[in-house]
Amino acid sequence: xxxxxxxxxxxxxxxxxxxxxxxxxxxxxxxxxxxxxxxxxxxxxxxxxxxxxxxxxxxxxxxxxxxxxxxxxxxxxxxxxxxxxxxxxxxxxxxxxxxxxxxxxxxxxxxxxxxxxxxxxxxxxxxxxxxxxxxxxxxxxxxxxxxxxxxxxxxxxxxxxxxxxxxxxxxxxxxxxxxxxxxxxxxxxxxxxxxxxxxxxxxxxxxxxxxxxxxxxxxxxxxxxxxxxxxxxxxxxxxxxxxxxxxxxxxxxxxxxxxxxxxxxxxxxxxxxxxxxxxxxxxxxxxxxxxxxxxxxxxxxxxxxxxxxxxxxxxxxxxxxxxxxxxxxxxxxxxxxxxxxxxxxxxxxxxxxxxxxxxxxxxxxxxxxxxxxxxxxx
Amino acid sequence: xxxxxxxxxxxxxxxxxxxxxxxxxxxxxxxxxxxxxxxxxxxxxxxxxxxxxxxxxxxxxxxxxxxxxxxxxxxxxxxxxxxxxxxxxxxxxxxxxxxxxxxxxxxxxxxxxxxxxxxxxxxxxxxxxxxxxxxxxxxxxxxxxxxxxxxxxxxxxxxxxxxxxxxxxxxxxxxxxxxxxxxxxxxxxxxxxxxxxxxxxxxxxxxxxxxxxxxxxxxxxxxxxxxxxxxxxxxxxxxxxxxxxxxxxxxxxxxxxxxxxxxxxxxxxxxxxxxxxxxxxxxxxxxx
Numbered sequence: 001x002x003x004x005x006x007x008x009x010x011x012x013x014x015x016x017x018x019x020x021x022x023x024x025x026x027x028x029x030x031x032x033x034x035x036x037x038x039x040x041x042x043x044x045x046x047x048x049x050x051x052x053x054x055x056x057x058x059x060x061x062x063x064x065x066x067x068x069x070x071x072x073x074x075x076x077x078x079x080x081x082x083x084x085x086x087x088x089x090x091x092x093x094x095x096x097x098x099x100x101x102x103x104x105x106x107x108x109x110x111x112x113x114x115x116x117x118x119x120x121x122x123x124x125x126x127x128x129x130x131x132x133x134x135x136x137x138x139x140x141x142x143x144x145x146x147x148x149x150x151x152x153x154x155x156x157x158x159x160x161x162x163x164x165x166x167x168x169x170x171x172x173x174x175x176x177x178x179x180x181x182x183x184x185x186x187x188x189x190x191x192x193x194x195x196x197x198x199x200x201x202x203x204x205x206x207x208x209x210x211x212x213x214x215x216x217x218x219x220x221x222x223x224x225x226x227x228x229x230x231x232x233x234x235x236x237x238x239x240x241x242x243x244x245x246x247x248x249x250x251x252x253x254x255x256x257x258x259x260x261x262x263x264x265x266x267x268x269x270x271x272x273x274x275x276x277x278x279x280x281x282x283x284x285x286x287x288x289x290x291x292x293x294x295x296x297x298x299x300x301x302x303x304x305x306x307x308x309x310x311x312x313x314x315x316x317x318x319x320x321x322x323x324x325x326x327x328x329x330x331x332x333x334x335x336x337x338x339x340x341x342x343x344x345x346x347x348x349x350x351x352x353x354x355x356x357x358x359x360x361x362x363x364x365x366x367x368x369x370x371x372x373x374x375x376x377x378x
Numbered sequence: 379x380x381x382x383x384x385x386x387x388x389x390x391x392x393x394x395x396x397x398x399x400x401x402x403x404x405x406x407x408x409x410x411x412x413x414x415x416x417x418x419x420x421x422x423x424x425x426x427x428x429x430x431x432x433x434x435x436x437x438x439x440x441x442x443x444x445x446x447x448x449x450x451x452x453x454x455x456x457x458x459x460x461x462x463x464x465x466x467x468x469x470x471x472x473x474x475x476x477x478x479x480x481x482x483x484x485x486x487x488x489x490x491x492x493x494x495x496x497x498x499x500x501x502x503x504x505x506x507x508x509x510x511x512x513x514x515x516x517x518x519x520x521x522x523x524x525x526x527x528x529x530x531x532x533x534x535x536x537x538x539x540x541x542x543x544x545x546x547x548x549x550x551x552x553x554x555x556x557x558x559x560x561x562x563x564x565x566x567x568x569x570x571x572x573x574x575x576x577x578x579x580x581x582x583x584x585x586x587x588x589x590x591x592x593x594x595x596x597x598x599x600x601x602x603x604x605x606x607x608x609x610x611x612x613x614x615x616x617x618x619x620x621x622x623x624x625x626x627x628x629x630x631x632x633x634x635x636x637x638x639x640x641x642x643x644x645x646x647x648x649x650x651x652x653x654x655x656x657x658x659x660x661x662x663x664x665x666x
Contacts, residue, residue: 089627092423096629119422192526232612237529240607251508253528365421368628372620373442377613 048296050079051303054091055107057084058242059266063319064107064307072306078299086241087199088113089368095122100294105303107158108290112201112357112364114155115148117290119361123154124291130301131156133308138327138347141286148357155288156304157325159317162342162352163202163285164278166249166259166267174275181279182209184256186227191234195248195257198238200371201360203228205283206258215281216356228374238375249274258283261341262321269321276341284342284352286325408639415635423629433636443620443637447644450617453531454599457538458546461595462588464539465546469587470580472547473554483551486544498537498608502528529611537605542598546591553587554580589656597645617641 055061069080085091095103141157167177207227208215218224236254239245242263248254250272264276291300310331317324318336323343415433418426437443472482504510505527512524565575603618625634
């Protein structure tokens with residue numbers, strides 16, 4: 001019996017004199033409370049009418065809304081409620097505080113985020129038979145996720161990109177960037193015109209490059225922190241979102257920072273003379289659409305399959321400026337995607353260095369805390 | 379029930395909605411935070427339930443938290459002082475204006491209709507390298523290159539003053555509006571100059587409003603985290619930013635709980651000192 005019918009019957013009994021006013025109000029209150037308690041779990045019920053998606057906002061959200069969610073809503077009648085977050089850490093705290101089923105699909109970055117969610121017991125198990133378009137995805141991108149979740153999948157890979165060096169060509173030449181690489185972020189002559197992402201992983205990754213170490217195996221941690229401190233002293237600001245990154249570069253508040261390949265491409269498309277380069281061992285990452293435990297699985301799988309369909313995936317990739325996870329050996333990716341930064345025409349992704357999830361998550365507690373202090377002048 | 383017993387119960391019955399709301403919305407959440415502060419964050423980010431003093435030990439003994447707390451109190455104090463200096467004349471002007479007082483008060487309230495974050499971010503368009511001020515200064519030829527004005531302590535204080543000034547003006551206004559203007563006339567008729575009558579009559583009588591405004595500005599200023607995030611540079615974080623980082627970035631809710639209770643305790647002590655010497659009545663008047 002649905003709630004409307006239940007309320008109508010209660011009202012009828014009250015009007016007929018079968019119930020006292022006090023009992024009627026009491027039962028009404030109890031029904032309301034029960035409805036409120038049950039609502040978060042309704043996502044698990046069979047008659048799902050909407051799915052919640054959370055992503056990075058900005059051009060990424062716009063691309064998903066226009067090319068994936070709107071067509072999906074038109075085709076299936078199911079609604080996609082999309083929200084945004086500034087970073088994976090911030091979103092994870094929201095999920096941790098939520099009721100099961102409240103958040104459904106998240107656009108996570110990096111395998112280490114996937115592993116973190118899994119370690120916190122937030123992973124689900126996808127029925128891959130419901131996502132036939134998974135066959136178009138680069139196998140290497142899928143395999144790393146399977147490795148974390150015992151051969152199963154809690155997400156589908158969706159795109160990849162790099163966090164490389166972005167610079168204003170009016171002030172820094174391509175030649176200088178090639179010569180200095182990651183060391184440009186420690187150039188004392190550019191004090192006050194340098195910035196960086198307020199993310200401990202990115203800071204340590206670039207510190208590893210600046211101190212001649214392997215990002216996935218930093219042996220001299222103190223030297224790396226010294227490099228982070230040196231960068232902090234030269235920086236104008238740590239940026240916290242893609243919108244802030246684009247604004248700082250476009251407004252010429254800063255001349256150089258590391259930046260996300262797709263956002264920098266978007267700036268270039270807007271006509272800003274911003275250069276972009278991936279230094280050797282630059283930070284490569286793959287993004288996935290992660291289904292959170294407690295979500296309506298079939299509805300989520302239907303949406304993911306729709307999003308992975310080559311026509312949808314290519315349109316989203318062209319909008320958000322990150323190459324799709326689709327294998328170029330199996331799918332014709334059109335004209336624009338091969339021009340995007342970080343694009344790998346071979347589909348092997350051998351030229352990109354990804355973060356080792358075990359290594360980075362093992363250091364997460366200590367390094368995130370230390371960076372919080374270093375960031376503030378300590 | 380006897381009349382006497384009914385009379386005894388009546389205040390509690392009347393107070394019960396307010397007490398219920400305070401219990402549900404304030405004390406119970408605070409209790410949760412207190413309990414959380416004794417848990418521990420594990421390496422995976424999950425919380426270990428128990429009674430551990432580690433978070434409190436760290437929050438109370440680590441020089442890092444003490445330094446940021448002192449920095450926060452200093453920024454809040456400077457902001458409060460600036461609000462007092464700038465807000466008093468404005469409040470005086472509104473209180474002494476004759477016909478257009480409602481319009482001036484409405485103008486004072488206008489900024490509250492716009493989101494605090496948007497108001498804070500608007501300074502980027504004003505003070506930025508390609509912002510309005512630099513563009514104007516370049517246009518009139520005073521400077522040849524844009525000045526770097528954003529992302530420092532001064533812009534954090536500016537953003538806070540922008541946000542808190544109306545609170546100060548309102549409190550001082552309420553205080554000044556309640557002063558009988560004939561007192562100043564009396565002082566003048568006894569030979570005091572206008573300046574003397576202001577210093578010896580108006581200013582002392584309006585001090586409770588100034589103090590109430592000061593308390594509000596200080597407490598709100600010390601608890602802010604958006605302004606240093608948007609307008610601050612690499613070393614302009616305030617204590618609330620530490621709470622944000624512990625809870626959101628590091629997923630360390632237990633430590634974040636201890637830090638937030640620590641800030642609450644420090645501000646609570648300041649409010650108690652204020653209440654001891656000046657009383658809360660004026661503050662309520664200003665808020666009302």
